[in-house]
Amino acid sequence: MDIQLTEEQREILKGRICPYCHVPTEYKNSVEVYGVDYGMIYYCPKCRAYVGVHKGTDRAKGRLANAELRRCKIEAHRYFDELYKRGIMKRTEAYKWLSEQLGLPPEYTHIGMFNPETCAKVVDVSKKYLETMRFALRRQDKIKAAFEPNGDETLTRIKESLTRYFAADRSEFPEGLRDIEDDFNQLPGEPYPTIAVNDVGNDSRMIEFYVIGKQYDVYRLAFKGFTKC
Ligand SMILES: [Zn+2]
Numbered sequence: 001m002d003i004q005l006t007e008e009q010r011e012i013l014k015g016r017i018c019p020y021c022h023v024p025t026e027y028k029n030s031v032e033v034y035g036v037d038y039g040m041i042y043y044c045p046k047c048r049a050y051v052g053v054h055k056g057t058d059r060a061k062g063r064l065a066n067a068e069l070r071r072c073k074i075e076a077h078r079y080f081d082e083l084y085k086r087g088i089m090k091r092t093e094a095y096k097w098l099s100e101q102l103g104l105p106p107e108y109t110h111i112g113m114f115n116p117e118t119c120a121k122v123v124d125v126s127k128k129y130l131e132t133m134r135f136a137l138r139r140q141d142k143i144k145a146a147f148e149p150n151g152d153e154t155l156t157r158i159k160e161s162l163t164r165y166f167a168a169d170r171s172e173f174p175e176g177l178r179d180i181e182d183d184f185n186q187l188p189g190e191p192y193p194t195i196a197v198n199d200v201g202n203d204s205r206m207i208e209f210y211v212i213g214k215q216y217d218v219y220r221l222a223f224k225g226f227t228k229c
Pocket residue numbers: 018019020021022044045046047048049
């Protein structure tokens with residue numbers, strides 16, 4: 001993916017030109033404009049749009065934003081940031097995922113650079129992802145290491161099995177089985193409840209996990225093992 005930007009577009013993303021008025025911006029402390037010190041900002045004297053800078057630098061966090069765009073950015077962060085706050089992905093992985101979702105090169109995948117339409121797309125794709133992602137699997141590198149030389153393959157199989165399990169529409173299940181919690185087994189001597197899910201790699205096997213907690217809608221799971229046939 002490659003994007004050719006005009007000189008003006010580059011200056012806009014650096015906060016040097018106002019994207020609304022196309023005039024050069026002013027670099028000043030917000031206290032001069034708002035009477036409150038949020039640090040340095042790039043500010044448009046014409047329409048009063050502004051953007052802050054990365055801490056300790058004079059680098060703009062993106063393009064100048066008016067009130068509407070600032071709301072859109074907050075909304076985009078509210079959903080997107082959950083992807084790494086919930087531990088579903090690391091922060092860098094989440095941005096890589098977002099660049100793929102939006103079809104943008106990674107260097108232009110920053111919410112501070114986006115217009116309201118792109119922010120709305122961020123909300124949309126993040127929400128969809130969060131709805132399907134109901135689990136966070138702990139210590140994936142350890143699982144991988146335990147199954148070398150087939151570590152990658154086995155980890156993928158485990159995650160696919162979980163994805164299928166959690167994506168199932170349970171609304172048609174018999175009463176008493178419609179909630180994930182209905183599947184929990186509390187075995188004597190075990191520290192956490194366990195669940196067993198079908199193994200996508202072998203119809204006659206299941207894979208067991210400890211359910212070590214739940215945060216938001218996401219179950220935190222630890223791999224226990226494959227059941228015997
Ligand atoms: Zn302006």
